[in-house]
Amino acid sequence: MQLAGSKELVSGVIKNDLCIGCGACVSLCPYFKSHNGKTVMLFQCSRDKGRCFAYCPRVEVDLDGISQYIYGRPYGTEAMGNYITIRSSRAGAAAGLKTFQTAGTVSSLMMFALGKGVIDSAVVTARDGVKGKPVVVTDASKIPGYAATGYSAAPVASGFNEAMNAGYKKIGIVGTPCQVNAVAQIRTNPMETENFTDPSGMVIGLFCTWALDTGAFLKILRDKTDIASIKRYDIPPPPAGVMKVQSGSGTVDIPLTEIRGAIPGSCSYCHDMTAEFADISVGVFEGREKLNILITRTRRGEELVQAAISAGFLEAETLGDKDISELAAASMNKKKRALARLALENKINSAEGISVLRMNGEILKQLETM
Amino acid sequence: MSVLTDKNAGKTALLMGNEALVRGALEAGVRVAAGYPGTPSSDIIENLAKVADERNIYVEWSVNEKVSLEVAAAGSFAGLRSLCVMKQNGVNVASDFLLHLALSGTRAGMVLIPCDDPGSISSVNEGESRHFARLVEVPLLEPGNFQEAREMVRWAFELSEQFRTLVMVRSVTRLSHASGNVTLGELPESDTKAYFRFDGNLLDAQTGPVITAPVPMRHANQQKKLKQIAEVFETSKFNTYTGPEKPELLIITSSACSLYSVEAVSLLKLEDRVGILKLGTTWPLPEKLVKSHITKAGAVLFVEEVLPFLEENVKVLALDSIEETGIKKYYGKINGTIPSVNEMNPDHVIKALTSIIGVEYSGMPADYEQKANIAMFTKAPARELTFCPGCPHRASFWSIHNSLAMDNRDGFVCGDIGCYTMAILGAGFNSIKTAHAMGSGTGIASGFGKLGMFGMEQPVVSVCGDSTFFHAGMPPLVNAIHNGSDMLMIILDNRGTAMTGFQPHPGLEVDAMGNRADATDIAEVCRALGATVVTSDPFDIAGTQEKLMDTIENGKGARVMILRQICALSPEKKGKKQYEVTVDTSLCRGTDCGCDRLCTRVFRCPGLVWNKAGGHAQIDEIICAGCGVCTDICPAGAIKRSEVTK
Numbered sequence A: 001m002q003l004a005g006s007k008e009l010v011s012g013v014i015k016n017d018l019c020i021g022c023g024a025c026v027s028l029c030p031y032f033k034s035h036n037g038k039t040v041m042l043f044q045c046s047r048d049k050g051r052c053f054a055y056c057p058r059v060e061v062d063l064d065g066i067s068q069y070i071y072g073r074p075y076g077t078e079a080m081g082n083y084i085t086i087r088s089s090r091a092g093a094a095a096g097l098k099t100f101q102t103a104g105t106v107s108s109l110m111m112f113a114l115g116k117g118v119i120d121s122a123v124v125t126a127r128d129g130v131k132g133k134p135v136v137v138t139d140a141s142k143i144p145g146y147a148a149t150g151y152s153a154a155p156v157a158s159g160f161n162e163a164m165n166a167g168y169k170k171i172g173i174v175g176t177p178c179q180v181n182a183v184a185q186i187r188t189n190p191m192e193t194e195n196f197t198d199p200s201g202m203v204i205g206l207f208c209t210w211a212l213d214t215g216a217f218l219k220i221l222r223d224k225t226d227i228a229s230i231k232r233y234d235i236p237p238p239p240a241g242v243m244k245v246q247s248g249s250g251t252v253d254i255p256l257t258e259i260r261g262a263i264p265g266s267c268s269y270c271h272d273m274t275a276e277f278a279d280i281s282v283g284v285f286e287g288r289e290k291l292n293i294l295i296t297r298t299r300r301g302e303e304l305v306q307a308a309i310s311a312g313f314l315e316a317e318t319l320g321d322k323d324i325s326e327l328a329a330a331s332m333n334k335k336k337r338a339l340a341r342l343a344l345e346n347k348i349n350s351a352e353g354i355s356v357l358r359m360n361g362e363i364l365k366q367l368e369t370m
Numbered sequence B: 001m002s003v004l005t006d007k008n009a010g011k012t013a014l015l016m017g018n019e020a021l022v023r024g025a026l027e028a029g030v031r032v033a034a035g036y037p038g039t040p041s042s043d044i045i046e047n048l049a050k051v052a053d054e055r056n057i058y059v060e061w062s063v064n065e066k067v068s069l070e071v072a073a074a075g076s077f078a079g080l081r082s083l084c085v086m087k088q089n090g091v092n093v094a095s096d097f098l099l100h101l102a103l104s105g106t107r108a109g110m111v112l113i114p115c116d117d118p119g120s121i122s123s124v125n126e127g128e129s130r131h132f133a134r135l136v137e138v139p140l141l142e143p144g145n146f147q148e149a150r151e152m153v154r155w156a157f158e159l160s161e162q163f164r165t166l167v168m169v170r171s172v173t174r175l176s177h178a179s180g181n182v183t184l185g186e187l188p189e190s191d192t193k194a195y196f197r198f199d200g201n202l203l204d205a206q207t208g209p210v211i212t213a214p215v216p217m218r219h220a221n222q223q224k225k226l227k228q229i230a231e232v233f234e235t236s237k238f239n240t241y242t243g244p245e246k247p248e249l250l251i252i253t254s255s256a257c258s259l260y261s262v263e264a265v266s267l268l269k270l271e272d273r274v275g276i277l278k279l280g281t282t283w284p285l286p287e288k289l290v291k292s293h294i295t296k297a298g299a300v301l302f303v304e305e306v307l308p309f310l311e312e313n314v315k316v317l318a319l320d321s322i323e324e325t326g327i328k329k330y331y332g333k334i335n336g337t338i339p340s341v342n343e344m345n346p347d348h349v350i351k352a353l354t355s356i357i358g359v360e361y362s363g364m365p366a367d368y369e370q371k372a373n374i375a376m377f378t379k380a381p382a383r384e385l386t387f388c389p390g391c392p393h394r395a396s397f398w399s400i401h402n403s404l405a406m407d408n409r410d411g412f413v414c415g416d417i418g419c420y421t422m423a424i425l426g427a428g429f430n431s432i433k434t435a436h437a438m439g440s441g442t443g444i445a446s447g448f449g450k451l452g453m454f455g456m457e458q459p460v461v462s463v464c465g466d467s468t469f470f471h472a473g474m475p476p477l478v479n480a481i482h483n484g485s486d487m488l489m490i491i492l493d494n495r496g497t498a499m500t501g502f503q504p505h506p507g508l509e510v511d512a513m514g515n516r517a518d519a520t521d522i523a524e525v526c527r528a529l530g531a532t533v534v535t536s537d538p539f540d541i542a543g544t545q546e547k548l549m550d551t552i553e554n555g556k557g558a559r560v561m562i563l564r565q566i567c568a569l570s571p572e573k574k575g576k577k578q579y580e581v582t583v584d585t586s587l588c589r590g591t592d593c594g595c596d597r598l599c600t601r602v603f604r605c606p607g608l609v610w611n612k613a614g615g616h617a618q619i620d621e622i623i624c625a626g627c628g629v630c631t632d633i634c635p636a637g638a639i640k641r642s643e644v645t646k
């Protein structure tokens, strides 16, 4: 991986509409801050190498290096990355969840992990209207309060930095693929800090095809509903084609075509739908109301899921081949679209200057022709 | 006892130019003095305030220059000699009343002393006050040395009283702030009772109402007075000539420039070839005197600061009398012989003389300037233009900068005149993007704040000092409120007119003479005007930033935020540390990723120094004012503070 500093991060990512606001560069130092979903730099930093650049999931991401660290093998051509088992799941009765986004798998697992001491802290996302903000939770009973998702891109990875700053050693985190990729880079110790130990305890990734830019989203909502009293918003399965926004003033349907206008440009460079570098990835089981799809990828992820099932925190079934291949198709679709775009703009494996992604050229070629 | 009130006439004393001007006013028996602070004029009113009791004078710092001229005029109208003092651009502020006062005329002697600042050493402009004398048609005097400063002011009162017109006596920085020997004159005893008479004829300003109508009559009358005054000027002792009977070259000069001219002529040993006509009465011109000298001269060189005032006036005169004066070559600012901006000095005059006369002179070795520059940058410690240690402005602009940067919509600050103007530079994190006259930042912001209808989404902020608020900040605020402008006015209230030396203003409970005064509460004023007002202590970085973010993001219309914290140099604070501050070097991250010297590279309070060898920051205990703000900005918690027990 090619290391640089904040100057390159600002010019190469932030000013280049590549920043997804993941927050990986935030809470490291006084310079990068996140506000309303946007990452800003307050003052220039004069260092030529830094963690901000090293952690950013939109610049110089070495897929082979990360894969090597997490799975002990280079990055391959699998549509959904490395995995152990794929299941359908939902929260078990022991979790006692009342609200959740899809079927509560994520919140149950987080509660369970924190309660069992698998993790010493959990980075989850608090919502303020449509804005998301990470919080570091250490009390398992607080987890359900952060269930359900917001679609705004939020600086979740800065919560991981904050947990590290606070000295936690087994941090759990729930994040979208970009946020998970940032955390994966943190875990590889790119700055080669002495006496480094991986501070993560459990990384749960959320499936994601796109997120929304907070500011642009707010602009769309501003004259349609009372923003201050927004309680929840969902995208019902196709063919609805709308987003349902519930607020104090009632529920409004906003056409998805309009909502798509708030997708940040950065999402179109994202090759990862299923959070390939997480321990566990969770998404919606399309067409099956109230069920998640649950992918375990690492040994510690699989162990957690099995223990959660035994303890009644989770109900799960192995997913059938047909469903797996549908998921793989969707995942590959996103991957190929992003890789094509990156290649077109010379943002992958570029010989000169900085590149968004780096990976084995042979694998890239295979992916492009799959 | 102050030398200013020394009764030993004939005694010689070392006085600053401004003190000499004060002594002249005291010798003239001045009773009322008003002004607005501004370098280089401020110490005139301050010195008068010190002797106010002893000499039975009313002295005030007025809210602005226009009001100060009005206050002084009231003294004159009531039969008391009165003085008004301001810096060059103050005359612009006062000019509307000045125009009308010239027309209405005065009663007891009234003198206006504007102090110009050529080279803008302490200004953000290089304004010229002399043109106002011609513009509004009042006489103008320019002292050329310290003795003249005293004598001229004294005489100016007599002249004013004789012709019932305001008289301007113009000083410049190098006269006001340098010192020289002055022989003292008599101090008068007077107990004139103030009484404003208005029972006389409507057309007689001496006994009837003091008005400008009927304008044609009064205007003609003023012009007639100027003709008579010009006659008086013909024989004034303040106009002097030194040099040969028929000089090859005649220098026409005034004010401090006359000293530079004498020095240049003497250095070049041109005393028998070049003559110097030093004019002390520069408007209206003593025409006969000037013409006779031009007639005898081979060519003419004008040496003056800042604009070609003498040059233009004399050229008009010379053209009108060309049959008498003959065709002469004129050198000056207009043909580029003399630089047309910045201060004058003997070198400029020498350069002009050597090029006109063709003599050789090298005062400095050719590479002097280059060597001096190298020495300055390599030998002298670098000193940047910045706020003092513990200055509230640094903390205020830290929060303003960070809030606007976080908001991320390219918000900006419109500034005006005060120490805080330095926020154009790194000292204030380059926050100020427009800077003009007093109060103008808020007026400009009021305008920007209406451009939302054309798609402008940038947050608009203005900053204004507490003294500036009273001077010229209220009208633009009212304007912004009434016109529904979306803007935030931040009043940087450091409890005094800090930049010019802590002169009191209407927000404080003390007046110019040190007496208790009623204070006007800025927050209450703004609220009464209809603005929402939030107050914060800029030293509370987190609290201030939170309030700022809230109003920048959610505020609508004209809003006011008052950031109140006493200036670090104020007499109340000076020398007293609130905190003992130290750096825990084991925690300091220095240049590591995670800080990169935020305190000494970005925040840059002079109390913080970078220990290069140790790779950590440290506090310079002597310089640190103990405000404790850097504790809150350090990302590592390395800067420790502990309250100083009193």
Ligand SMILES: Cc1cc2nc3c(=O)[nH]c(=O)nc-3n(C[C@H](O)[C@H](O)[C@H](O)COP(=O)(O)OP(=O)(O)OC[C@H]3O[C@@H](n4cnc5c(N)ncnc54)[C@H](O)[C@@H]3O)c2cc1C
Pocket: A099, A100, A101, A102, A103, A104, A105, A106, A107, A108, A123, A124, A125, A126, A132, A146, A147, A148, A149, A150, A151, A152, A153, A154, A156, A174, A175, A176, A206, A207, A208, A209, A210, A211, A212, A282, A283, A284, A285, A292
């Ligand atoms: C931006 C975004 C886009 C998504 N797109 C898809 C998709 O295309 N297809 C799909 O199958 N699934 C998608 N998901 C995942 C889906 O919405 C559910 O989060 C997932 O199914 C888990 O459901 P659950 O009931 O187990 O979650 P819950 O138990 O309700 O827990 C949700 C968790 O998400 C966290 N969270 C909330 N908001 C955010 C946020 N903005 N960013 C990161 N974390 C957050 C919360 O802290 C909480 O821990 C998306 C999620 C997000 C945040």
Ligand code: SF4
Pocket: A005, A006, A028, A029, A030, A031, A032, A045, A046, A047, A049, A050, A051, A052, A053, B592, B593, B594, B595, B596
């Ligand atoms: S290099 Fe380090 S200190 Fe500098 S901006 Fe990046 S993270 Fe901050």
Ligand code: SF4
Pocket: A009, A013, A014, A018, A019, A020, A021, A022, A023, A024, A025, A026, A039, A052, A055, A056, A057, A058, A182
């Ligand atoms: S993508 Fe994340 S790490 Fe990169 S610049 Fe944006 S916020 Fe920072």
Ligand code: SF4
Pocket: B583, B587, B588, B589, B590, B591, B595, B596, B597, B598, B599, B600, B616, B617, B633, B634, B635, B636, B637, B638, B639
């Ligand atoms: S801000 Fe704090 S950590 Fe950074 S150099 Fe200064 S004292 Fe050290």
Ligand code: SF4
Pocket: B389, B390, B391, B581, B605, B606, B607, B608, B619, B623, B624, B625, B626, B627, B628, B629, B630, B631
């Ligand atoms: S406490 Fe810190 S900011 Fe305040 S004067 Fe001292 S060094 Fe400067």
